[in-house]
Amino acid sequence: MKSSFNKSSQLSQQVYHTLGKYLQRDPKDLHPEDSLRDDLGLDSLQTIELVYEVESAFDLQIPDEDFGRLTTIGAVILYLDERLHGQGSTLSGHQATPLAKNSRPTPLVKKTKSRPTSKKSRT
């Protein structure tokens, strides 16, 4: 069963709205565990477009070196929470734990072989 992790926070709602608009999907059908690549089917260019939408929605710039952290919807929310509210911020009572420790920046063309953070670790 999919978790409703963080969906109630204002930040989360804004992220789900942005993602839903880009993906042309009902935000209710999106879940924090969803991998941008494996579950949402985004290729590298589409991931870049999604990040662009997030940058525009939150009026910030996401550096290339942070791309590798943005593997799941939950990871995007936690990343934005860190950026907007600083390290150690909490979301709906959840500690903003470091994301995808071993992740690497996603190549622009070739699909990375690195796996997204385990869904189990998010529940």
Add this chain to the structure above:
Amino acid sequence: MTARVVITGLGIVSPIGVGVPTFWKSALHGKTGITAISSFGDFPMESYRSRVGGQVSDFRLPDPSEDKFSSRVDRYAQFALAATREAIQDSGLDLEKESAERMGVMAGVGMGGMMMGERELTTLYQSRKPHRVHPNFIPTITLNSASVILALAFGAKGPNLTISTACSSSIHSIGQAMQAIRLNQADVVIASGADASITPLVFAGFCSLRALSTKYNDHPDQASRPFDRGRDGFVMGEGAGTLILESLRHATRRKARIYAELAGYAATNEAYHMVIPREDGSDIARTVSLALKDAGVSPSQVDYVNAHATSTVVGDDVEVKGLRAVFGKRLNTIMVNATKSLIGHTLGAAGAIGTIVSALSIQTGTIHPTVNYDDPDPHCALPGLSTKVQKKSVRVGLVNAFGFGSNNAVLVLKKFS
């Protein structure tokens, strides 16, 4: 011996209809697609000298579940996708059975993805934030985005070229498609032309060039009037046309319906001026003669011309001078029509749409009327041009296109036998 090339499928997106049946019905009724341009978003239209255009009003994007490509490209390439989908369906090609490596794409594009181009330019200049430029900007405005998206959508892995020679682009794309088949580089080629650049900047540019009609802003349906004494410039249009070309052998093997044979092609440059044609029409005459020679037909065999006829004062006059140099008095008996009188000048799509019209005219023996030919200009008199439908067998037809930069291109179509 080089392969004979035939036309087996047609598809169109135009200001007088999306889809060949609607377009052809409108054309035969002399329906005009020229209307007032209401606005460019927040732009005040009244500040433009010309305020009329041939816009495609009934184009609907296909459902993403049926077409995942359209949402990724600019409007002109969306038109090309729609026209090509229709053309392939019309041809009866079963893409599952075709060799992908033997299927090519040749696309003619004049302006390309200017809608997104202008939007992103505005975003950058207003925001002063480079990261606000959309990631899909470069893939979208790269001029070959249409030919690439057609290859992706229809699995064509053969030769893939984009040809940009302004208003003659898609005569060249069709001509080069024919050459690829003649050279045995492909069995089937998707030959397309598309443009959708009725945008604030492009429209302003053509206004500044004093190339557009300005006298008929209150009567848009009268603005495009090729060969008429009252003409005062062209009317911008938008659209796409796609033809499926095949080697005769390939078409015969699969028992395809053949609209016409594509028999000749010529491409020249006048080396004269960026926007003005050589006044005596001699290079146009040379191009027509070369195309006829390529087709192996003599001027006496030609009975139809789909004229370039943009409705500019100089251009129409020069075209007739060129035709008269080739055909002499016989030009008076050749049927001529000007498709741009109905839809305006669709730039990169114009040649493809003219070729589609010619193929349909050969197949049906019907020539669509030219509208607004109310007061024939004696300097470019064409007795074979009519404001009414003409019914007469067409055995050999010409399609003309002449682009900025002195680019001339002519195709010769023959009734298939």
